[in-house]
Amino acid sequence: MKFGKEFASQMVPEWREAYMNYTYLKILLKQILIFHRGQTRSPANQVNSRPAPPAKAASLKRRMSLFRAFSGLTSRYGNNSPKKDKEDEVILVSAMQPADEEQGEDGQSYQTIFLRSSEEGGDLELVFFRGLDHEFNKVVHFYKTKVEEVVKQAEELSEQMDALIALRIKVNNPVNRPPPAAAAAAAAVSPFINETNTGSYPLEVIHEEQQEKRLNDAKGYKMASLEVLNHVKINPTTETPLGTVKNVFKSLNLDFHFNKNEVRDAQEKLKQAFIEFHEKLRFLKNYAFLNQLAFSKIMKKYDKITSRNASDAYLKMVDESYLTQSDEVAKLIERVELAFVKHFCNGNRHQGMDILRPKAKREKHRITFFVGCFFGFSLALMVAIIASVHARDLLKSEGRTQYMNTIFPLYSLFGFLVLHMLMYAGNVYFWTRYRVNYSFIFGFKPGTELGFKEVLLLGSGLSVLTLAAVVSNLEMDLDPKTQSYKALTELLPLVLVIVVFLITICPFDIFYRANRYFLLVCLWHCICAPLYLVTLPDFFLADQLTSQVQSLRNLQFYVCYYGWGDFKKRNAETCNNSEVYDVIFIVIAVLPYWTRVLQCIRRLIDGRDSTQAMNALKYFSTIVAVVTRALYSQKKGITLKIIAASTSGVATIFSTYWDIVMDWGLLCRNSENPWLRDKLILPSRSIYYIAMVLNVILRLAWMQTVLDFHEAPFLHRNALIAIVASLEIIRRGLWNFFRLENEHLNNVGKFRAVKSVPLPFSYEDGYKNL
Structure with missing residues (x-):
């Protein structure tokens, strides 16, 4: 290199x-x-130029240099070199x-x-x-x-x-x-330790090894x-x-x-x-x-x-x-x-x-091997699912609607998680490529941060488990020996959820324990907001949860589907006809945004930053929009539709402006790069303009699901909701890169390369000068 x-x-x-x-x-x-x-x-230089010496002469010169007197590893012969004339x-x-x-x-x-x-x-x-x-x-x-x-x-x-x-x-x-005699002996051996630390270098208050040895010899210490x-x-x-x-x-x-x-x-x-x-x-x-x-x-x-x-x-x-x-x-x-x-x-x-x-993190080739294997297995399983559906014409079967209303939401949860992992892996790859110090920004312990290959390994592994469960589910449904809608068939998604949950909370040093613990701590801080001091990983995770609303609703469906026994007959009537379920359906969607409101209030109180008040107002407007849209989807009515459309429009404009201007630091009028910012990491400015346009489009796509514009003759309603939810996850992945890029540039502007740790003690004013 x-x-x-x-x-x-x-x-x-x-x-x-x-x-x-x-x-x-x-x-x-x-x-x-x-x-x-x-x-x-x-031309003049070409006439007077001399041909280069042949290669053999140069080789001979190198060999002859091996017989010169050794000048030593120090500069003992340096003073004997001829002095240069002033003319040189x-x-x-x-x-x-x-x-x-x-x-x-x-x-x-x-x-x-x-x-x-x-x-x-x-x-x-x-x-x-x-x-x-x-x-x-x-x-x-x-x-x-x-x-x-x-x-x-x-x-x-x-x-x-x-x-x-x-x-x-x-x-x-x-x-x-030590008795007074021993202390006096210690002072006699090393009298300077009894004096106030006035050396040119600090930390001399801590006895060094040589001083300790002298004191131990004197059978005493200070x-x-x-x-x-x-x-x-x-x-x-x-x-x-x-x-x-x-x-x-x-x-x-x-x-x-x-x-x-x-x-x-x-x-x-x-x-x-x-x-x-x-x-x-x-x-x-x-x-x-x-x-x-x-x-x-x-x-x-x-x-x-x-x-x-x-x-x-x-x-x-x-x-x-x-x-x-x-x-x-x-x-x-x-x-x-x-x-x-x-x-x-x-x-x-x-x-x-x-x-x-800490030792530098070493790249392991077996990770690359398993990532390739898992992606290959995933592609094979996807082909098997498509072939099975096409060969048996399942899209036109009588159980299609029932399957999409019950089993599909159970498995789509894992699809959202895998997609989010793939987007995060892409973020890590480009952060690493363009020298964005994401490990320092997130506060990972040195050497424990996951590279993009490790994230891909987790995502592809979860993909294999999910697709294998889907294939098994299809085979068990269609096999006459297992009987239709057998309880064991319906329990496969629940078993998969339990496996993933147990791996996440596993206390043993497997499956990247440090990262799992870090994730659980941040999640706990989000749940307990605003009781914990808000750090960047906490509100960054809360922002990720706002893009995983559909996953949270799918978890709610898990509780209802298995808790109320609907899985025994593959029928979600209990969930769909319950008023309690409808209320929780709204609450689940509001929780991530409410967490962000509380975090903004805590940051406002701690940092006295007025922009956090506006940020809290942004999330509160989103909460209002979510509630009105959910009410409209349940009760309909022209009045609710107008209110839902109005609140959704305001929240979308507010959030889009905040994404681009505050979180990404773009749209600067007097910038060296038109409507961007003075410093950019990516080599092409067009990428930033494309990202801004995509952010607007994808936000509008997410908004349409709650305005009841999700009916399509060729797609089931749940399938269309899953597609639009996936677009929101993709938008969040784009947001992640530019959000951390802006944070990194703020650190660069302040030359901030290490964390500031709060110290445990504070001295009285004027005591240090005594």
């Missing part, structure tokens, strides 16, 4: 704009190369006090003076060095800003650890306190002070229903109760904060290394193209800059790892490193 592609693949996606623009500098070098090639092809100098690099924001170390910007600008083609090289300086100053300024940021975060984590250690001592009340507990409070926890209720009724006591639950909760929060902080430090370390390598590569390319020797002078400046000389990040990484292993892993370094540095 070429360095340019490798460089792009190793970037932190949210920091892409802060990296050296390697592609742009390569374009400038290409212009210089084209100019030099034009010079060499001119190409560039001069100097640090200047800038007038703009491109600042390097200590407020300096680096400027390169090109000494050969008077030569032919020198203006192109001058442009190259100006671009190079711009990129280098940008990189140094960003790196220095981020280092200052992590140093402040490290100081804050140190203060949090002071409070945690003091709380541990207060709660556990250790009896092995107990942390409990004074800090008089100046800190526990931050309110509103991430749980109980914490939310307490906060609402103003009964939450923020003072310490000095119990083990507080220690456990604080330790868990700080553990997560250390993990995220370590990840940010690793990103910074990798950022510095990649950019240093990129500047080295681009200068070597320049030397090769121009036959000059300017890389030594420029790379010397790079080596002496803050980007290379700064060691704050390396020291912080070491200190964070020591502290994490000691305080959160009971000294087990192997376990701590597994948590802080």
Whole structure:
């Protein structure tokens, strides 16, 4: 792989704009190369040109180089290299006090003076060095800003650890306190630990291994002070229903109760904060290394193209800059790892490193194999179903209507799930291809996120189970030996539902347990809204449920069909003639939208974001539309039809506008891309226009089902409803990609690459300055 592609693949996606623009500098070098090639092809140069040396001479030269004296793995012979004359100098690099924001170390910007600008083609090289300086100053300024940021975060984590250690001592009340003599001996061995942490690097409050060894030799240690507990409070926890209720009724006591639950909760929060902080430090370390390598590569390319020797002078400046000389990040990484292993892993370094540095996810070829097998099985089963229906002319049989009213809704549930999985697999594929950091956005644990092949594996596996059940059902219906409408035949869909449910809640480490647990947690947060703090995965899942209304209604039909015994005679009269069923039919459709209303209200209260009030109003308008349309489908009447059409039209316009403008960030008037946004991930702008048009069309298709425009002479009513519900799932799949693209670009704009974790303690104002 070429360095340019490798460089792009190793970037932190949210920091892409802060990296050296390697592609742009390569374009400038290409212009210089084209100019030099034009010079060499001119008639004058062709006369004076010499033929290239034969390949044998080059091979001999390479062989002779094997007999030269070894220069060593260090630079011991570097000082003996001949010095260049001033006449051979190409560039001069100097640090200047800038007038703009491109600042390097200590407020300096680096400027390169090109000494050969008077030569032919020198203006192109001058442009190259100006671009190079711009990129280098940008990189140094960003790196220095981020280092200052992590140093402040490290100081804050140190203060949090002071409070945690003091709380541990207060709660556990250790009896092995060192006697005064032992403490004095410890102070004599290492007196600096009794002083306040005033070093240049934070986290020194946590004793390092060498210090601990000295203290152990002295048979004593320094107990942390409990004074800090008089100046800190526990931050309110509103991430749980109980914490939310307490906060609402103003009964939450923020003072310490000095119990083990507080220690456990604080330790868990700080553990997560250390993990995220370590990840940010690793990103910074990798950022510095990649950019240093990129500047080295681009200068070597320049030397090769121009036959000059300017890389030594420029790379010397790079080596002496803050980007290379700064060691704050390396020291912080070491200190964070020591502290994490000691305080959160009971000294087990192997376990701590597994948590802080998770291994890269490896692609398994057997997944690809099974995906291909399952898709092949699915196609074969579909062919078998079509052939069976056609050969026995089942579409014109007397039981067709009865089958479509009972069995078809039972199996269509799985069809909706499989289609949603296929759309999500497509989303994951394109998110990965266009470097949308969906794993970070959703908050998956590193290494547990599902790739598109894993999602396809689950979808195709469920497809095989469903189609096999359908084939078995048909065969059992038509076989005289099994008798028509036998109870065992009707129980196949229920067995399939139970199997899928048991796999979903299975506690064993099979079938992607981490992802199943993540899904169940988000689902529970949706059910308990607004008692939980709303995160992106929570409202993203709730949005998916709004597109699965028909699946929820099919689940309701399962309960009615099997609970009231209609499956014994394959007749849904009890469900169809029940007023309770009709009421629940409306409630089921309203629940996903009501969940989103409650989530928007919670986000409005937590974030004071006025746009969430409008978002809640949008979902409430959809609820009104759904209720009126359901009432019209049950009672009919011209008045209800007008009300249903009006509310549906308003809700559709409102939702479409919100999809395109708020969720996708499109339709910007003053954008560089007409009516889109300034930054786009997809290479073609036409895709965005097509997506907007499709979103409108598919929303209208979904609306027509409840306006009673679903009668077709060649299709059964349930079949047409299933088709339109499938169109809504496809629309949601399109929405998913652009929604996460917009979220990713917002993170890029803010250079937000790690999660912000709430800390457990807060200090009194002014205490830190004492």
